[in-house]
Amino acid sequence: MIDVSVIGCGNMGSALITGLSEAGEYHITAYDVDPDAFERIEQYADRTTTDLADVTDSDVVVLAVKPDIVPLVLEDLELDADRTLLTIAAGVSTDVVAAETDATVVRVMPNLAAETQNMAAAVTWDEPNDHVAQMLSDLGEYVVVDEDLMDVTTALNGSGPAFVFYLLGAMADRAVEEGLDADDAETLAAQTFKGAAETVLRSDEDVETLIDAVCSPGGTTIEGMEILWDSDVDAVVGDALSAARERSAELAEEAEK
Structure with a gap:
């Protein structure tokens, strides 16, 4: 059982809490300054708290707040050297966080699919961290990258879901214009994206080869x-x-700065 605390119960924090709860093997503490934030995750967290001191005994503390809030939290967060502080704040480097804590700092760029355990994540660390590796594996797929590549992974898998939603919506909208029911169009478009993504993950072929496999000469595709x-x-x-x-x-x- 891994003891995990999540600081910040916004969209990303809530997704992580939900996904870890569904995975099992985690004792989860949810922290937020606003008690109303607990409504969406109360059934998934083992404990909710507005006292930052309640998270300090966890094996892993997840800093799931907006970048400008990070310094404010770190001022009051006291973690021992045997704890792990996992930060997911976009644009905030490991060095910036590490300068303010004794804990081992690991930086991760996750995405909202953590909620359904289909997350794509990038992680940077000085050396592999078993607890973090287990969490990321339970929540989806992850890759290890150098710190200087975190900006592009932030764009690719962090912002990427919004780009995919946009493309999915464009395909569904045109299908509706062509006469398909809106709910049916959304279901077919979403499942098509899901199936195509799974094919890419499972296949040894590159994307261009997979496109060719769908394209019959003189056909519709x-x-x-x-x-x-x-x-x-x-x-x-x-x-x-x-x-x-x-x-x-x-x-x-x-x-x-």
């Missing part, structure tokens, strides 16, 4: 792909990712 290939949609999607990465870098600069 290649007709649609010709529209995409002739457009600049790949550049637009790439620009969206780059904009998110640049904002993450800006947040890092602000946090270090």
Whole structure:
């Protein structure tokens, strides 16, 4: 049983609490300054508290607050050297957090799919941390990256779900315009994205080869792909990712001032 505390019960903190609860093998303490924040996670947390001192005995303390709140929390958070402080604040480097605590600091960029244990996460650490590795595995898939790549992972898997929601919505909306029921269109679009993503994860083939596998000569798919290939949609999607990465870098600069 891993004792975990989550500081901040907003969208990401709540997703982590829910996912870890569903995974089992965790004793979860949820902390927030606002008691109303506990309503959405009360059934998943073993304990809720507004007293920061209640989290200090946990094996892993997750700092799930907005970047500008991080310094305020760290001022009052006292952790021993045998604790792990896992920070998920976008743009806040490991060094910035480590300078304010005796705990071992691990930086993770997760996403909201932690709630359903389908999270994509990037982690940076000085050396592998067994507790954190177990948590990330129970919540989905993770990769280990160097600290200087955290800005791009923030854009890719942190902001990425919003980009996917946008594309999914565009496909569903056009299907509705073509006559499909709205709920049916959303179900088919969502399951199509889910199935395609699972295929990529399980296949040894690259994305281009998988596209070719769906495209029969003279068929329907290649007709649609010709529209995409002739457009600049790949550049637009790439620009969206780059904009998110640049904002993450800006947040890092602000946090270090």
